[in-house]
Amino acid sequence: MQQFVFGVWDYVIMAATMIASIAIGLYFRFSGGKQKTNEEYLLADRNLSIFPVAVSLMASFMSAITLLGVSAENYYYGLIFFVVNISHGLATPIAGKLYLPVFFGLQKTSTYEYLELRFGPHIRMLASLTYTLQMLLYNGIVLYAPAIVLESVTGLDRLISILVVGLVCTFYSTLGGMKAVVFTDLLQSFLMFIAVLCVVIFTSIQVGGFDEIFVIANERGRINLLNFSVDPTERHTWWSLVIGGMVTYLSLYAVNQTQVQRLLTVSSLDRSQKCLWWSWPVLLSLSLLTCISGLGIYAVYKDCDPLSYNGISAIDQLMPYYVVNAMTSAPGLPGLFVAGIFSASLSTISASCNALAAVTLSDYVGKCCVIPQSYVPWLTKLTACAYGFVFLAISFLAEYLGGVLQAALTIFGAVGGPLLGVFTLGMFTTFANERGASMGLVSGLALTLWISFGGPRPALVKLPLSVEGCNFNVTAPTLPAPVDPSNYFYLYRISYMWTSPVSE
Numbered sequence: 001m002q003q004f005v006f007g008v009w010d011y012v013i014m015a016a017t018m019i020a021s022i023a024i025g026l027y028f029r030f031s032g033g034k035q036k037t038n039e040e041y042l043l044a045d046r047n048l049s050i051f052p053v054a055v056s057l058m059a060s061f062m063s064a065i066t067l068l069g070v071s072a073e074n075y076y077y078g079l080i081f082f083v084v085n086i087s088h089g090l091a092t093p094i095a096g097k098l099y100l101p102v103f104f105g106l107q108k109t110s111t112y113e114y115l116e117l118r119f120g121p122h123i124r125m126l127a128s129l130t131y132t133l134q135m136l137l138y139n140g141i142v143l144y145a146p147a148i149v150l151e152s153v154t155g156l157d158r159l160i161s162i163l164v165v166g167l168v169c170t171f172y173s174t175l176g177g178m179k180a181v182v183f184t185d186l187l188q189s190f191l192m193f194i195a196v197l198c199v200v201i202f203t204s205i206q207v208g209g210f211d212e213i214f215v216i217a218n219e220r221g222r223i224n225l226l227n228f229s230v231d232p233t234e235r236h237t238w239w240s241l242v243i244g245g246m247v248t249y250l251s252l253y254a255v256n257q258t259q260v261q262r263l264l265t266v267s268s269l270d271r272s273q274k275c276l277w278w279s280w281p282v283l284l285s286l287s288l289l290t291c292i293s294g295l296g297i298y299a300v301y302k303d304c305d306p307l308s309y310n311g312i313s314a315i316d317q318l319m320p321y322y323v324v325n326a327m328t329s330a331p332g333l334p335g336l337f338v339a340g341i342f343s344a345s346l347s348t349i350s351a352s353c354n355a356l357a358a359v360t361l362s363d364y365v366g367k368c369c370v371i372p373q374s375y376v377p378w379l380t381k382l383t384a385c386a387y388g389f390v391f392l393a394i395s396f397l398a399e400y401l402g403g404v405l406q407a408a409l410t411i412f413g414a415v416g417g418p419l420l421g422v423f424t425l426g427m428f429t430t431f432a433n434e435r436g437a438s439m440g441l442v443s444g445l446a447l448t449l450w451i452s453f454g455g456p457r458p459a460l461v462k463l464p465l466s467v468e469g470c471n472f473n474v475t476a477p478t479l480p481a482p483v484d485p486s487n488y489f490y491l492y493r494i495s496y497m498w499t500s501p502v503s504e
Contacts, residue, residue, distance in 0.1 A: 006156065010335025017339040018168045020187055021346060025172025025180040032179070038376055041177035042109060042358045044265040048182060053262055054278035056185040058286065059192070059347035060258050064146035065316075067192065067290055067344050071199075072315040074294030076307075076462045078224035079217065080236045082291045085284050087245030092280045094246075095254035096273040102427055103260050104269045110362035111260045111423075118426040120434035121367070126441060127422060128363040130415055131257055132356060136387075138412045139352045140394025142345050145316070147395075150338060152313065153320040162395050165345050170388025173350040174381055178265060181350045188343030189282075195340025196289045198333060199319060202326050203296025213292065216299040221463055233485065233493040235460065244497030251416030251500060253279075255423040258355040297322045303469025349391055357384035414452045417500030418444030444503040450491070451499055457492040458485045 033040045073081050106114060112131070116124035147161035172180050204210040217223050227237045234240070253259050253276065263272045297318060306312045312321050320337075327333045360383050365371065371379060422441050425432045467474045485493055494502075 006154065006335060006338075007331055009332035010338070013332050013335035014339050014342065017187075017191060017343060018164060021168055021172050021184045024184045024187070025174075025176035028176035028179040028183070035175070035177045035381070036377055038109070038361070038380055040179075041377055041380055042261065042354065044178040044182065046265055047267055048179070048265045050266065050271055050274050050278060052182050052186050053265055053275040055189050055282055056182040056262055056347075056351070057253070057259060057275060057279035058283040059185040059189045059344075060262070060351040061252055061348065062189075062192065062283065062286060062344060063142045063348040064341045064344040065142060067196065067341060068146065068149060068316045068319055070287065070290045071196075071294035071297065072318045074222070074291045075298045075318055076315055076465075077236065077460075078222045078463055079291060079295065080224045080227055081241070082287065083225065083236075083238055083241040084245040085287050087242045088249050088280055088283060090242070091246040091249040091253070092276055095250055096276045099250070099254035099423070099427065100260075100263060100272060100276065101269060104264065104272055107264070108362075109261075109358050111255060111257045112359065112363055115422065115426060115437075119432070119437050123422065123434050123437050123441070124363065125367075126438060127419060128359055130419060130441070130445065132359060134412055134415045135258070135352050135356055136390060136394060139349050139391045140398050142348050143391055143395035144398040146341050146345055149314075149317050149320055150341065153317050153324055154334070154338070156338065161342075162392065165342050166349070166388060166392040166395065169346045169349045170353065170385055170392075173353045174385040174388065177381075178261075178354055181354050182262070182265070184350060185347045188347045189286075191336070191340040191343040192347075193286060193289065193340075195337045195343075196286065196293050198327065198337060199293040199322065200289060200296055203293070203300050203322075206326065207296070207299040213296045213299045216302055217295045220298070220302055222295055222298060224463075232495060232498050233490075235495045236497065237495075240495045240497035244495070244499075244501055247417055247420065247500040248413065248497075251420040255420055256416075257359055258351050261355050261358060262351075293319065300326070303466050304471075304474075305465040305467060308465050308467045309470060309474040349388070352391070353384045353387045356387045357381075360387075411449070411452075413496065414448035414499055414503070415445060417448060417503035420500070421503065448499050448503040451494060451502070452496070454489070454492050456488065458483060458488050 029035055033045065035041045039045055070081065102114065103111060106117070108114065110128070112124045112128040115127055143162050143166055144158075147156075147158040147165075150156045150161060151158040172184060176184075200210075204213060207213060207216060214223065227234070228239070229237045230239055231237070232240065263275060266272050266275060300322065306318065306321055307315060312318060320341075323334055323337045327337065357380050361376065361380050365379070365383075418441050421444055422437050425437055425440065
């Protein structure tokens, strides 16, 4: 596999990104209230502006895995995945009008305090522990997976990547609290947009124009937007993407601690709802650019697919591979791209450090012992810092987990539906009790994990690929013999997009 050695300007740009993030953390540590209260540290004194919060909402779960994965998704499976953005638009008013007023009215630090008020202490602890485990696993992957991808293609040492991103993120989020997290998200989101936009521009130039990307994609079957099949075993259809996407979006933006905590950093419910509304077009814009980047890379490699001739070993390496091959002529651009990928990881991890600190102090420590008020801010900061180091530890252990990496990513999606179901049960029914809610959560989790991890399951079928245009000797890949999907257990054939709706 070809590897590219970074130049001086590449390292300068990446270093500048990290220094800027640290500077933002230091600024908010020594300005304003200087992070002396939990109200400022966790909720930014509830006086942030709408735009930075809206951008931060997008950045919190748009990780490096998403940027690399969505571009590869559109390359190998077509544009239909973009339909999921319609579900986000449909779910936004539901989250803003039905769920958000409940949390905003309570003004609690942890979303799981609602479950104790509605049901009892046991369901609160169960849901909180589920969320904590989910975020610990996911953020370890967020650190590890991009480092592996970048090392395999660019030669950038994974140990250095993990340590730099993990330590910088832990430092500025610990010092500057929620204000630092939100405003670094602004910088990092800008870099994410620039990184993907560069790929779109370069591919457009290579194929002879922006419109040629879509002409080639359409000729080769990548503009597959009209799949209205009702078969739940088809991976992506309008029904699975719209319905499954709505449930997934609500599990993240309506009841997830990481997002709800951000929505409480403004002064009124109306402003909080506007944050949620404005986050959707920001998310839509980045998603659209990322999808187009995948189609653009396909237009360039349509007759010489790097996965087929072993130029890359995994589809997530596709975008970095293209950057290495096409953008090295412009000094600093590969570094800008990697800075964008690192920024996606930084925004996700910093959000989780702050949210998990809030949950730990509120749901665990606060329930076990009485802490003097003067100690609470310091204990919160130490907890946020500790979670940063835990993420680092998990990311290093992830190297030895092998296939469990994909399992951990699946957990992230699988637990969202049951948690959303518990909150929905509490908010929109009057007859449910704690025992029923607890049994529902446990059984929902058991079902989703069974469906997600059970096997064997049929292999994913990519759209047609070609190596006929390679200007070097390539042996055409041997296609596996077709296997009848009906030979597999039905639940293991159901699209992953239906996992959350089924569990709810």
